[in-house]
Amino acid sequence: MIFIHQPVPGTAQMILERRPLELQDVIPEDTVWLDMVRPTREEDLKVESFMGISVPTREEMKDIEPSELLYVEEGARYMTGRVLSKVEDSEEPGLAGITFILRGNRLVTVRYEEPQAFRMYTQRAGRSTGNGPSQHSTGETILAGLIEAVIDRAADVLQLQGERIDRLSRKIFEEKSDPSARNTALQDTLRALGRHGDLISKQRESLVSMERILLSLSATYRTAKAPRELREDVRSTLRDLQSLEEHATFLSTKIQFLLDATLGLVNLEQNNIIKLFSVMAVVFMPPTLIASIYGMNFKSMPELEWPYGYPLAVCMMVVAAVLPYVFFRWKKWL
The missing domain is CATH 1.20.58.340 (Magnesium transport protein CorA, transmembrane region)
Known part of the structure; x- marks a missing residue:
């Protein structure tokens, strides 16, 4: 499916209108963002013909080599990152590969999942925010806004995981007189620590991939003499991202400490039985x-x-x- 985003005329601030594009429809010239969600081969060919680019396949987006994730081809800049998706408790969290393609003033995104960050940004771009008329006017500013939304979502996830880990920490060290209840609680704690550790590890991997994209953009904007406001936004977003990486590292260290403490308590229980x-x-x-x-x-x-x-x-x-x-x-x- 292809979703096109066009500026809404006659608005004080730049607002983007999002609507689906049928395969037989013509892509409007004022489109600034084409969001390709689980695209078919026919949709790939349609966007390739309009943009003059080559849309990567799902298998190509899974490459881990930096040269395959960040490159320039025929005047278009390709950037592939990993974004955390399905963080809700009822689903299995995973990393979704997303390719950002910049050419001229237009942005193309190729994805096969529905990360919460994209929904957050499209809702934000579809209403007046009062941040000025240039917020969603070009592909570059839309890309910066999408990355900022990814980082905002990452901050929410890390904050939520930090609160859950704090509750788990209090649960680990509280006194339990019933041995059977204590053993069951320790087993549940080990499983919970495993889930939290896996989620934080994936979130950190996502942040690292976004950092590579921001560093690449920062170097490109510095060389191409991009607008000062855009360069400042990229630098500010990069600082926020790096602080989140440090927080994710802190949470990983805390999980490792709690895991060692839990295993120590398990060993004490086993020693009591042997004794x-x-x-x-x-x-x-x-x-x-x-x-x-x-x-x-x-x-x-x-x-x-x-x-x-x-x-x-x-x-x-x-x-x-x-x-x-x-x-x-x-x-x-x-």
Whole structure:
């Protein structure tokens, strides 16, 4: 599907009108942004003919080599980044590859997912924001706005994950008297830490890919003498992105600490179980020795014909079992 974005005439601020484009329709000349969502081959050919570019395939967008992600071809600048999508609890978070193509004053985006950041930007661009008439006037400013929306969304995700990790931290170190409840809580905590760690890792990977695009744009704008306002916006966005990367690194370190603490608590629980078995073995060892001695079938055993031999042996086994238990309790080993 192709969505075109055109400036709305007669507005004080530049507002973009978004509407779908059918395959048989002609692309208007005043289109500043073509958003290709899960495009077909016919739609690729239509945009290629209008823009004079080559639209990358989904397989080409999955390359990880920098030379395949950032390059210039026939006057068009191609930039591919990874954006976090499906962050909601009911879905599996993933990284969606998105290609930004700049040629002249127009922007083309190619994507196969629906990241929240794109919905945020299209809603923002479709209403008056009071930020001036040039906010959505060219492909370059739209690209800067999209990247800013991606970073805003990343900040929201990291803030939400930070709050969840704080709650999880309090849950890990709270006292639980019931051993079964404590074991279940530790297992749930390990799974939760794994989910949070995976999400933050993907978010950091997305930020790194966006940083590469911003650094490339910054170098290009500096060489091409781009407008000062646009260069300042790119530098400001880059600073925000780098601060978010540091925050993501901090959260990853905190998750690693909580993971080590949880595994340490699991080891303590296992040690308590092993200690219990060890104590039980020591408690039953003396009674077993007494029972083994008096279980021998020798005729010359002195106590064999004694009427009080059996009660004495039973009493000795009970005392031999109780004394180690009392000693361990006195030492507070139990």
